Amino acid sequence: MTSATQPVSHMANPGWFSRAEAWLDNRGKPAWIAAMVLGFIFFWPVGLALLAYMIWSKRMFSTSCRKSMKSAGFGAMKSSGNAAFDAYKAETLRRLQDEQENFEAFLARLREAKDKAEFDQFMEERAAKSQSDSQ
Structure with missing residues (x-):
């Protein structure tokens, strides 16, 4: 197996974090906020980590209504x-x-x-x- 095929096989089977991130992204900003709130409720460092990640990855502020509607298939x-x-x-x-x-x-x-x-x-x-x- 060459080094060029390793990233492809890694991308074909993403880790739990990548799958969780994709799952939350598919459900939008409310899912991210709900996960953050639940993280604060059950174990506050998890909620804090999610908040930091949302701010760092610009998930907290970057998505607008128009962008969400287009991604949901409402393109005119x-x-x-x-x-x-x-x-x-x-x-x-x-x-x-x-x-x-x-x-x-x-x-x-x-x-x-x-x-x-x-x-x-x-x-x-x-x-x-x-x-x-x-x-």
Whole structure:
């Protein structure tokens, strides 16, 4: 057996730690947190070691919702294998994106109108106050 085949055979049969890490990774951050809490409950150095490992490996802070959704198979542009459905999905996503942009533009106009109305009211109150002070 050559040295090149040793890492392959080692990777084919990972140790208990690698299997446990993969099992927790498949279940996400809540599983890591639950394991850490149980570690603190049963034997506090284990919980502390898990916390240190989670921080050191950036498991505690690096996973975002978008990344988890993509890894779970919720990718919006993933092909289904059916060309007609993929075309329908692409058109629907494009339409929804347009509706979202239009709605965001509407909200921006609404905020601008509200700001202008509040500013106009402030200016009117200020003008009325200055007129009453000058009389």
